[in-house]
Amino acid sequence: EAGVVQSPRYKIIEKKQPVAFWCNPISGHNTLYWYRQNLGQGPELLIRYENEEAVDDSQLPKDRFSAERLKGVDSTLKIQPAELGDSAVYLCASSFSNSPLHFGNGTRLTVT
Amino acid sequence: AQSVTQLGSHVSVSEGALVLLRCNYSSSVPPYLFWYVQYPNQGLQLLLKYTTGATLVKGINGFEAEFKKSETSFHLTKPSAHMSDAAEYFCAVSDKGNKLVFGAGTILRVKS
Numbered sequence: 001e002a003g004v005v006q007s008p009r010y011k012i013i014e015k016k017q018p019v020a021f022w023c024n025p026i027s028g029h030n031t032l033y034w035y036r037q038n039l040g041q042g043p044e045l046l047i048r049y050e051n052e053e054a055v056d057d058s059q060l061p062k063d064r065f066s067a068e069r070l071k072g073v074d075s076t077l078k079i080q081p082a083e084l085g086d087s088a089v090y091l092c093a094s095s096f097s098n099s100p101l102h103f104g105n106g107t108r109l110t111v112t
Numbered sequence: 113a114q115s116v117t118q119l120g121s122h123v124s125v126s127e128g129a130l131v132l133l134r135c136n137y138s139s140s141v142p143p144y145l146f147w148y149v150q151y152p153n154q155g156l157q158l159l160l161k162y163t164t165g166a167t168l169v170k171g172i173n174g175f176e177a178e179f180k181k182s183e184t185s186f187h188l189t190k191p192s193a194h195m196s197d198a199a200e201y202f203c204a205v206s207d208k209g210n211k212l213v214f215g216a217g218t219i220l221r222v223k224s
Contacts, residue, residue: 004155031210040121042202042214043156056211091155098210100146103155 002026004104006092012110018080021107025073025094032069033101034077035091043091049075082111114139114205116215124221131175131190133218135203138184144206145186147177150217151199159201162186173197198222 005024013019025032030051035043046065048056051072060067064083069075079086089108093101119134137143144163148156160171167179173196177188186203200219204212 040216042116042204042216043212044214045211048211093155095210098208100158100161101156101210101212103148103157105153105155108153 004092004094004102006090006104006107008107009105010108010110012112013082015084015111016081018078019082019109020076020078021090021092021109023075023077023092023104025075025092026096026102029094029096029102030072031095031097032075033093033095034067034075035093037089037091037106039088046077046090079109082109084111087111114143114207114213116203116205116213118201118203118215118218120218121216122219122221124223125193126223127195128192131188131193131197131220133188133201133203133220135177135186135188135215136184137186137203137205139205139207141207144208145177145179146204146206146212147171147175147186147188148202148204148214149199150202156202159188193220193222195222195224 032049034046037043047060049069067077089106091106093103095101115138117136146161147159160169162169162179170176175190200217202217203215
């Protein structure tokens, strides 16, 4: 089966610019996650979707971050405007019910 | 709230030697426990998981981990290290398996 696909793999932007990341989960996986991984740290959950509903967005900085999962499949994570501290790897993962998470290769964001 | 502590941000072993990566967790409910591996510029790959039942769990690539409730530990071991094991390893805890809290990670170096 195809894995979780993320794009782009790398993104370099200047601070105050907007940026968007895209994720295509494994077919049939109803749960989708966005994690942020800062350098030297483990991933931290930003938002979790059950189908098209965001069921846990408590860690999402809502002043500048937004996410959507239209039709309960693909998802987009947006940052506007980006800050220097947003430099990190953004990981998307998906799962079916309570099965283990499958991760994509991530998008490495550098904000200059 | 759940949390994970991984003792040792870097571990170095010789090829053929025992690998031991330490993980302690905190959870107010019976935990689900996971080990993930991350190779450079890639996403996280599941090594093994504990949910219920047998406390010694075997995973891929010859790794295994033992759940010890009395010690709140879930250490990862492999009898004989291989060069290809060099990577970063993350321990994670969950209440029902669909919201993971990760440790900070341990980078394993294997010397020839």
